[in-house]
Amino acid sequence: MDTQRIAISTAAASDPYLDLVRRHGSPLLVLDCRVLAEQCRELQTALPEVDLYYAIKSLPHAAAIRxxxxxxxxxxxxxxxxxxxVKRAGIAPRHTIHTHPIKRDTEIRAALRFGCTTFVVDNADEILKFVPYKHRVGLLLRVAFRNDDAVVDLSKKFGCDLNEVSYLMGLAEKMDLHIKGFSFHVGSQCTDGHRHAAAIEVCNGLIRANAHRGTAPQSVLDIGGGFPVSYTRSETSIHAFCDPIRTALAQLPPHVQVIAEPGRFLSAPAMLAVTTVMGRAVRGGRHWYYLDEGVYGAFSGQIYDHMQYPLEVFSDRSERYPSVLAGPTCDSIDLIAEDVRLPELQLGDLVVAHMMGAYTAASASNFNSLPKTPIVAVNAPPTPHHASPIPSKKVAITNTASHRSRC
Ligand SMILES: Cc1ncc(COP(=O)(O)O)c(C=O)c1O
Known part of the structure; x- marks a missing residue:
């Protein structure tokens, strides 16, 4: 029985959510930018020497970016x-990196037109795509570190093998392209900081072994994302998770700038979903509750991201019944929680899902021609009237390449 992730609160505890629904409708995603800023502070404290680049794919929302x-x-x-x-959010191009290892030429040109000049590559074809732009770009070579323990093992799909590094560095050198450092991603929702630490140690060796190559030594190490959050209401400490990472980073040559691309850790706790019971049935001895949001919408993370979100229902009744929470579409895969014990819910009752910030709305669809659930941002910074620079001078990577060619 999947009871661990369902909290049953008093009926009165739903009042703030009812108020939100009265103002904005249901279903609704509520992005709390203050929580986002707190997550950011925690990670910056845990990794004080690391410059962060938000993986906006996890929650591509202007208020989050700002x-x-x-x-x-x-x-x-x-x-x-x-x-x-990011253009619309007024982010300066020098504070961006393009980390998709596989890109069309049109994509590269769009990024260059914007002004982003740091790109990730992981194979010979990708390196060769940058030859026309060689004086404008700095490349990071992504190395694969397989990780069966991570919920999403990204090195299954991207990253070169360690034994290919020397060949790829040589190819870039021959083409007069600057590989300015290495990158990796040890997998999303990684369970052990030693995975990052082991990858950093290997990259440390690569930086030292390849220092003689190219026009300048490798000066950037991108340690990716993967920083975990708890979806089970248990306390986790990102500082403790990063202990081995800090130790490994301390061994790097002093000229190396370390950057990271966190997504989930920043965005996951910052958003919740408010849904409403819009239909009921009793089937096979279980109470079925049909909510106005499901796995084709913001709960899509249950399918693509393999996550189960902590749920909250509101009732003062003490009896519990075997129940199912289902989504609004016509498909039978559209189930949010299949085996739970709940008090009897009424039409119009709310069900709230927490930790809904990462890889949820980002992968929602319009299946059944249902509209995507709107996001309401609270505690958001004001919208800028023009592009404004990042206040901190920390986040900016420079290239040794000059700007000569056009795209
Ligand atoms: C290239 C890259 N960087 C960063 C991230 C963010 O990872 P996470 O959300 O685990 O921090 C991802 C996730 O897919 C990714 O593919």
């Missing part, structure tokens, strides 16, 4: 759509 901008965080981009988003 909040993190004010905290001195840059943006990790992966598509032209994300470039448009």
């Amino acid at each position: 909040t993190l901008q004010q905290a001195g965080v840059g943006c990790d981009l992966a598509s032209s759509g994300e470039i448009e988003l």
Whole structure:
């Protein structure tokens, strides 16, 4: 029985959510920018020497980007759509990096037109795509570190093998392209900071072994994302998670600038979903409650991101019944919680899902022609009237390459 993730609060505890629904409708996603800023402070404290670039794919929302901008965080981009988003948010291009290892030429040109000049590559074809722009870009070579323990093992799909590094560095050198450092991603929702630490140690060796290559030594190490959050209401300490990471970073040559691309850790706790019971049935001895949001919407993370979100229902009744929480579409895969014990709920009752910030709205669809759930940002910084620079001088990577070619 999946009871661990359902909290049953008093009926009165739903009042603030009812108020939000009265003002904005249901279903509703509520992004609290203050929580985002707190998460950011925690990670910056845990990794004081690391410059952060928000992986906006986790929650591509302007208020989130602006909040993190004010905290001195840059943006990790992966598509032209994300470039448009940061442009509109007024992020300076020098505070962005493009980290998708596989890109079309049009994508590269869009990023260069914007002014982003740091790109990630992980194979020979990708390196060769940058030859026309060689004087304008600095490349990071992404190395794979497989991690079966992470919830999403990204090195299954991206990153070169360690034994390819020398060949790829040689190819770049031959093409007069500057590989300015290495990057990796040890997997999203990583369970052990020693994974990052082990990858840093290997990259430390690569930086030292390849110092003679190219026009300048490798001066950037991008330690990716993967910083975990708790979806089970248990306390976790990001500072303790980062202990081995800090130790490994301390061994790097002093000229190396360390950057990271956190997504989930920053965005996950910052958003919740307010949904409403819009239909009921008793089937097979269980109470079925049909909510106005489901796995084709913001709960899509249950499918794509393999997450289960902590749920909260509101009732003063003590009896519990085997129950199912289902989404609004016509598909039977659209189930949010299948085996739970709940008090009897009424039409119009609210069900709130917490920790809904990362990889939820980002992967929602319009299946059944249902509109995507709107996001209301609270405690958000004001919208800028023009592009404004990041207050901190920390987040900016420079290239040794000069700007000569056009795209
Ligand atoms: C290239 C890259 N960077 C950063 C991230 C963010 O990872 P996380 O949300 O685990 O911090 C991802 C996630 O898919 C990614 O693909």
